[in-house]
Amino acid sequence: MDYQYLSVIPPLLSITLALLTKRVIPSLLAGAFSGAIILTEGNLPAAFIYTLQTAWSSISDGWNFSILVFIALLGILVHLVNMAGGSAEYGTWAEKRIKTRQGAHFATFILGILIFIDDYFNALTVGTVMRPVTDKFKISRAKLAYLIDSTAAPVCIIAPVSSWVVTIMATMGEKFKAEGLALDPFISFLKLIPLNLYALLTLGMVAALSSLDLEFGPMAEHERIALTTGNLHGPRGENVLQEEQAPANPRGTLWDLVIPIGGLVVFAVIAMAYTGGYFSGNLTFLEAIQGTDAAVALKIAGFCAIALSLALFLPRRVLTFSQLPQAVKEGLKSMLPPITVLIFAWTIGSIIGSLNTGAFLANSLGQTLPSFLYPALVFALAGVIAFATGTSWGTFAIMVPIAIDFSLMFNAEMILLMIAAVLAGAVFGDHCSPISDTTILSSTGARCGHIEHVQTQLPYAFFTAAVSFAGYILAGALLIFTDLGSSFSGLIALGFSFLFMLLGLKIAHLITTTKTSRLSADR
Numbered sequence: 001m002d003y004q005y006l007s008v009i010p011p012l013l014s015i016t017l018a019l020l021t022k023r024v025i026p027s028l029l030a031g032a033f034s035g036a037i038i039l040t041e042g043n044l045p046a047a048f049i050y051t052l053q054t055a056w057s058s059i060s061d062g063w064n065f066s067i068l069v070f071i072a073l074l075g076i077l078v079h080l081v082n083m084a085g086g087s088a089e090y091g092t093w094a095e096k097r098i099k100t101r102q103g104a105h106f107a108t109f110i111l112g113i114l115i116f117i118d119d120y121f122n123a124l125t126v127g128t129v130m131r132p133v134t135d136k137f138k139i140s141r142a143k144l145a146y147l148i149d150s151t152a153a154p155v156c157i158i159a160p161v162s163s164w165v166v167t168i169m170a171t172m173g174e175k176f177k178a179e180g181l182a183l184d185p186f187i188s189f190l191k192l193i194p195l196n197l198y199a200l201l202t203l204g205m206v207a208a209l210s211s212l213d214l215e216f217g218p219m220a221e222h223e224r225i226a227l228t229t230g231n232l233h234g235p236r237g238e239n240v241l242q243e244e245q246a247p248a249n250p251r252g253t254l255w256d257l258v259i260p261i262g263g264l265v266v267f268a269v270i271a272m273a274y275t276g277g278y279f280s281g282n283l284t285f286l287e288a289i290q291g292t293d294a295a296v297a298l299k300i301a302g303f304c305a306i307a308l309s310l311a312l313f314l315p316r317r318v319l320t321f322s323q324l325p326q327a328v329k330e331g332l333k334s335m336l337p338p339i340t341v342l343i344f345a346w347t348i349g350s351i352i353g354s355l356n357t358g359a360f361l362a363n364s365l366g367q368t369l370p371s372f373l374y375p376a377l378v379f380a381l382a383g384v385i386a387f388a389t390g391t392s393w394g395t396f397a398i399m400v401p402i403a404i405d406f407s408l409m410f411n412a413e414m415i416l417l418m419i420a421a422v423l424a425g426a427v428f429g430d431h432c433s434p435i436s437d438t439t440i441l442s443s444t445g446a447r448c449g450h451i452e453h454v455q456t457q458l459p460y461a462f463f464t465a466a467v468s469f470a471g472y473i474l475a476g477a478l479l480i481f482t483d484l485g486s487s488f489s490g491l492i493a494l495g496f497s498f499l500f501m502l503l504g505l506k507i508a509h510l511i512t513t514t515k516t517s518r519l520s521a522d523r
Contacts, residue, residue, distance in 0.1 A: 085252015
């Protein structure tokens, strides 16, 4: 059936309720159930059963189940490291070497860039490693969640070697073949990197915020509270010192964190190569990484990292056998909320897919505007689809073929710019959607309230998206009205966009500072 505007109700309901009530799980359930009611044509008992069946299908899906196992294993690994004293020693070591809040910001930023293999792995690992450091410098958990989220998907989508590449190349390659276009998917992907304005501007914005100490919107309030009171959880949170911490062994060393986390990274890379077929001898390492099963690889890496940790801790008795049940219990307990949220996010995502919400939004785009506006328009539409559905990969599948069709309709030279605009828009929507799994895992990695993360990140994401939208208008105009081609048009637009972004940041910071000063004076 063609559900048209009815298909927009479930994501719109979930997002609205989540922002209004601050309760994620009931909001996701309400959205999923509303979608099930539409699919079952108003039969409430059938809708209830449909929702349960969809939730079970989401859990039993091979990819999803592997991700849930990895999250649980990571929770156990973190508690093993904490109880062995590795995290405490790393905090002490980092405090001696990282002297400023800017240094803590940049250390988080750099680590996020270095872990580019997979966005799930990035979000959880960076949060685990950097949380003790950012806590020492009174950086709010909302700011940490933003740093994590802004170096997960934006890095993965511009890295030539990541779990994202194969999906993007497969989508492009299928359409290129269908249209008879003599374009190589991997070479095309490399050419897309400097044209992905949102991803590059997001990374630039993180660097600017970190170095210039600029904040605006709700994030400025979170940071002010963190600096002045030590409460890292914002107006509705509690002081971080009241968080329940696992008892740490005083004999632990820095290596008790470095070796397990470093081993996790190494095992992940090896497992990705293995699941991609590298050790069969028929593929290069790059080809194997592009064809990997990232979820299974992360699950394997999690088991191996725990085994390595036990081999490191137990003989030295920084951790005893009697403590293992507690580590498993507390590790699973700490990851139960994000696991639950992910399950229901996948549930509503599956229902939204059955309603063809993304396809409806895409097909609602008219063909009456000037051709140079279409890169900006597909960027915006991809953002809306990803925000509503909570998936960037699903948005790729919907929007990349449409973008190529529009390009062939107006100007074949626009193909790469249009695809880049789709990728950028998908990352934007995924970046700020409350029902996106990457957003959920970023708040999990930072131990930040999920809605607090969404609310504080939204102004930053929308600001960067607005600059990107203007950049794509400029790039489209340069491409249509000059002989520069996609690459040069995109690079010029990127340069101007960076300048606009810095100017806008200064203005937004000035407005926020002035408003805060007036409120302080009134009090």
